[in-house]
Structure formats: C-alpha cells, structure tokens
Amino acid sequence: MTEYTKEILIQNYTDPCPNCGFDLDGGDVYESLRKHYPDYTEEKAKDIASAYGWSEENKKRSSKKVGIYDIDSDATIFYACPKCKAVFK
Numbered sequence: 001m002t003e004y005t006k007e008i009l010i011q012n013y014t015d016p017c018p019n020c021g022f023d024l025d026g027g028d029v030y031e032s033l034r035k036h037y038p039d040y041t042e043e044k045a046k047d048i049a050s051a052y053g054w055s056e057e058n059k060k061r062s063s064k065k066v067g068i069y070d071i072d073s074d075a076t077i078f079y080a081c082p083k084c085k086a087v088f089k
C-alpha cells in the first residue's frame with residue numbers, strides 16, 4: 001500500500017523540479033522554524049533544527065518535495081513536485 005504524505009524533507013536539496021523547474025528549496029531549516037514559530041526562543045529553534053541535522057556549520061535546507069511513502073517497505077520510495085505533480089526519485 002502506498003500512501004501520499006507531505007513531510008519535511010531535509011537534505012540540502014535546492015535543485016528545481018526536474019519536470020517544470022518549480023523552486024523546491026524550502027529554505028534554511030532554522031530560519032523556517034523562527035518564521036513559523038515566532039514564540040520559540042533562539043535556543044529552542046536551534047535545538048529543534050539540530051534534530052534535523054542542522055548546525056551553524058552545516059545549515060541544512062528543507063525541500064518542498066512531497067514524499068511518497070510505501071507502507072510495506074516503510075520507506076519513501078518516490079518524490080513528487082507539489083506544483084506539476086511529476087514523480088521522480
């Protein structure tokens with residue numbers, strides 16, 4: 001069974017969609033947290049960001065790609081572009 005889930009994908013992925021060229025860069029993880037949760041302290045946002053592998057030396061970025069998760073293999077098997085719905089690896 002395959003489920004379509006939207007997840008936060010953290011992987012320094014800044015390439016555009018291979019099909020339509022849509023910008024898939026979701027921005028700096030820490031900056032995104034600060035923007036979406038303005039009540040978080042700097043320390044708390046950095047703490048959460050570090051759980052995604054973000055650090056001052058390695059400022060990871062999130063992706064807007066939609067993960068297509070396969071429940072049988074318990075893994076994300078494909079990704080899709082949120083704009084044109086193209087599926088790619």
Ligand SMILES: [Zn+2]
Pocket residue numbers: 017018019020021022081082083084085086
């Ligand atoms: Zn696209």
